[in-house]
Amino acid sequence: MxxxxxxxxxxxxxxxxxxxxxxxxxxxxxxxxxxxxxxxxxxxxxxxxxxxxxxxxxxxxxxxxxxxxxxxxxxxxxxxxxxxxxxxxxxxxxxxxxxxxxxxxxxxxxxxxxxxxxxxxxxxxxxxxxxxxxEPFQLYSTALTGLKNPLVLSPDVGSLWRARKLAQLLEADFDYLEKSRDRYTGEVSMKPKDISASNRDVVIIDDIIATGGTIINGIKALRGEARSIRVVAAHCLLLNEADEKIHGAGAAEIICSNSIITPHSKIDVGALMRQVMN
The missing domain is CATH 3.40.50.2020 (Rossmann fold)
Known part of the structure; x- marks a missing residue:
């Protein structure tokens, strides 16, 4: 080949x-x-x-x-x-x-x-x-060290399968963030659907971070409850200074792959390509 x-x-x-x-x-x-x-x-x-x-x-x-x-x-x-x-x-x-x-x-x-x-x-x-x-989930699990009582969350039900696969490798619980709207005030809030994030090291996983709006809202909802929050995604466009906003919202770390080169590219997708070549 x-x-x-x-x-x-x-x-x-x-x-x-x-x-x-x-x-x-x-x-x-x-x-x-x-x-x-x-x-x-x-x-x-x-x-x-x-x-x-x-x-x-x-x-x-x-x-x-x-x-x-x-x-x-x-x-x-x-x-x-x-x-x-x-x-x-x-x-x-x-x-x-x-x-x-x-x-x-x-x-x-x-x-x-x-x-x-x-x-x-x-x-x-x-x-x-x-x-x-x-799938880069094994590479993610290697990069995520020192987690205590971890909880893996997807920002919506559509990415729940990603949270499940990473959670299996980390031997962690998983859930997704559910949006709800107050019928009187119209205020939108987010929280894990079934599992509490209280005093846990939380990992929010998605495939793409573009502007980061959904993830930022999720971080804000978990801030003060979770012990720490990390964000993981394969493809980080990070438009309009999204990484600064994610850190500003309370994320301790952003872990991206080098499919797109950013300061947060800690996962080498070249390793996946080399597996294909072999």
Whole structure:
């Protein structure tokens, strides 16, 4: 198996593979060239998709198409953060189901295997007939040390499965944060649905932190009750200084993967890629 990577994912590849020859012309158009004969080989192309999602998607399509055209026996794409994954269904009439269209475009270009890390809704891979969702929960459990009487919480019921998987590794309880609205004042509050967070080390887990609004509200609700609060997510965009706001709300630590490079990238998704390569 051969690994080809671009400059964005050089650190993920480590000593493995060969770097793609890539440049951008003055008019913004992209140029790629494969630096090795791929005929008859199984090849995985590794790339980060953020920042510059649209450019990364187009570059990936060029690489996939070239690999197929030049005779690779099987073509894979390792894209740990999958752009547009949150638009996974038609919420309003007339909307594009963005993630489906992108995966279909990759497949049309010649993709056989798609490897992502903790995609927003893993079922989109199943319905598109391609893709392996690499789970980082074991890496999280290794990074989370010194917890006393831990409780793992998801910010909503949709991510409860993530809380359950991490809790099993930590031998901890798990629950999700439930929103409630006072029918008289209209005030919205959040608390664990079934399990008290009192005097516990709490871990809030999600797949993506964009602006962090939901997590911040959850932290504020737990502050003064929990012994400590940590936040874990695979993909940390941290828009509008979200990390400062999360710390300001009372989080002791933010743990992110390096699918997107941030000061909080403590989890190496390159380890998941190397498992695939082996």
């Amino acid at each position: 051969l690994l080809i990577y671009d400059e964005s994912s050089r650190d993920l590849a480590g000593t493995m593979g060969i770097e793609l020859i890539y440049k951008v012309f003055p008019d913004g158009e992209q140029y790629i060239r494969l630096p090795v004969d791929v005929s008859g080989q199984r090849v995985i192309y590794a790339t980060r998709a953020y920042p510059g999602q649209d450019k990364s998607i187009l570059r990936s399509m060029l690489v996939i198409s070239a690999l197929r055209d030049l005779g690779a026996s099987r073509v894979g794409l390792f894209m740990p953060y999958m752009p547009y994954a949150r638009q996974d269904r038609r919420f309003l009439d007339g909307e594009a189901i963005s993630i489906d269209y992108i995966i279909k475009a990759f497949r049309h270009a010649g993709l056989d295997d798609l490897y992502v890390v903790d995609i927003h809704k893993p079922e989109v891979l199943e319905r598109n007939g391609v893709g392996i969702n690499l």
